[in-house]
Amino acid sequence: MNFDLPDLRAFVAVAKLGSFRAAAEELHISQPALSRRIEKLEDALGVRLFHRTTRKVDMTTVGREFSHRANELLNSLEQSLMGIRDVAAHVSGEVTIACIPSAVRYFLPGFLRIYHERYPQIMVRIIDQGANEVLTTILRNEADFGLNYIGTQEPDLEFEPIMKEPFVVACRLEHPLARKKKVTWSDLTSHEYMSVTKASGNRFLLDLALTDNPERPRWYCEAQHVSTLVNLVEAGLGVAAVPRLSMPPDGHPTLISVPLVEPAITRTVGLIRRRGRPLSPAAQQFYDLLFALAPKAKKRKTAAR
Incomplete structure (x- = not known):
């Protein structure tokens, strides 16, 4: 049929x-140029794939059915390429990850480095947001x-736990x-x-766990993100209770993490994705990498000093 891979990619992008x-x-x-690709694909198939108006674009019934087949075809093709070691360095694409800020500075870079070494032509976008915003980004x-610690109760999301981490004193x-x-x-x-x-x-997690604790500290300074708190601690402005994930590994020249008890409070961090929505091969590779190696990161970071 008279269409090629870029035409198919154009259709999938508009559909998505x-x-x-x-x-x-x-x-x-x-x-x-995009419109020409869609028109070429429609001419080759002999069907209309989109209803176009000045305000929005909707897929036709045939377009919705073809969308599933087109995604399967592209995913199958890219997965085949991903599995061939000799061509891995030439595979291109994009992966977008929504991530809580506490995991961006010390946790995620190691995985990103490994992934980039394996697939140097794939671009990775990291959207660092609060937990609620990460949920919204995935739902949209x-x-x-995404990488988050909430989402288990969302019916439209799958939450795959990868580590359980304690709150510590920074x-x-x-x-x-x-x-x-x-x-x-x-x-x-x-x-x-x-x-x-x-x-x-x-x-919210801390307040819930400390509801019945009469001896709880009063804060003198608030920040929106945990990563900002860590920066303020490093600047010598005080101490803070933060997830262990947000702290550097042992041996940092300035900061240290001290176990926090009575009560000990933990949170479960996991990978979240839209239920029933297949990942692209490039995204699936990164997802699998995080899932496979995160438990090792957990053991390394929470080992007793």
């Missing part, structure tokens, strides 16, 4: 994004998958708490304490 303009931007071509199909090496083997929540009441805002999912 529901917009010729957005699809053209994603494929890095002009909108007229604005990212292939402090500088010269701070009095740094010399302790463990710190209780009541110990924090006598120090300058900082916290994330009530809009943060981490704050």
Whole structure:
């Protein structure tokens, strides 16, 4: 039939994004060039794939059916290429990951480095957002998958746990708490304490766990993201309770993580994706990499000092 792979990719992009303009931007071509590809594909198939108006683009019944087949075809082709070691360096594509900020600085870079070494031609976009925003991004199909600690109750999402991590006290090496083997929540009441805002999912977890705890620290400074708290701690402005994932590995020249107990509070971090929506081969490779290696990262980061 008189169409080629770029025509098929153009159709899949418009079907996914529901917009010729957005699809053209994603494929890095002009909108007229994209329209020509769609018209070429429609002429070759002898059917209309989209209903076009000045305001929106909708797929026809035939278009919706063909969309499933086109995705299967492209995924099968790309998966075949991914599996061939000799051509892996030449496979191109894009992967978009929505990720909580606490996992961006110290956790994700190691996986990104491995992935880039295997597939140097694949571009990776990281959208660092709060937990609730990550959920919204995945539900809107604005990212292939996400890294989050909430989402288990969402019927339209699949949540695959990859690690369970504790909250720890973040402090500088010269701070009095740094010399302790463990710190209780009541110990924090006598120090300058900082916290994330009530809009943060981490704050919700902490407040819920400390509901019946009469000795809880009062914060003097709030920040929206855990990563900002860690920066403030490093600047010497106080201490904070943060997920272990947001802290550097042992041996950092400035910061240290001290176990936080009475009560010990944990959160489960997992991979989230739209239920029933297949990942592209490029995204599936990154997803599988995180799933396979994350438990090892957990053991390394939470090992007793």
